[in-house]
Amino acid sequence: MEAPGSTRVPLVETADELTALVLAVPGVDSLHAGRFGEVATYLPGRRVTGVKIGEDRVEIHVVLRFEAAITAVAQEIHAVVAAVVDVPVRVFVEDVTAPHAP
Template sequence: MPGVADLHAGSFGEVGTYLPGRRVTGIRIRDDLTEVHVVAAMGSPLRELADAVRSAVTPVVGTPVQVVVEDVVPARTTEP
């Protein structure tokens, strides 16, 4: 998603969920809430970024979605 540089595992690596055969870092799914922890690209409007992530994830999980911006890093540039 534009503006999201990566998912973030939290300060102590505690944010994650398990799928068959793998762990997905940065996503925590509970019965009543889904948390998405992201690293934002610098220059991204954070409120709009959180709204976009929430809008993309909510229909998939069917619970309220809390978006946590854990860090901001320089935006990646593509070289010609």
């Protein structure tokens, strides 16, 4: 049940908004679809990979840049997502990019 006067953002905007917020965090390379491509929010005609929105939680699965401080970036992702959803947030670092050759 929603509080009086509150409005829920439609799922399409929420999944896309979460994707944009996560990709804007320094150190994030990309979103990750999971081992078997199972991490996604399914929308009419498309899917948003790496973001799984459920009634009881939101999962964010990411690939970080090699030079990123993993714990700090994961905490930042958690903070930006938790600020815009009203369910628990779980962040999964699925992979790290390879270092770039000099």
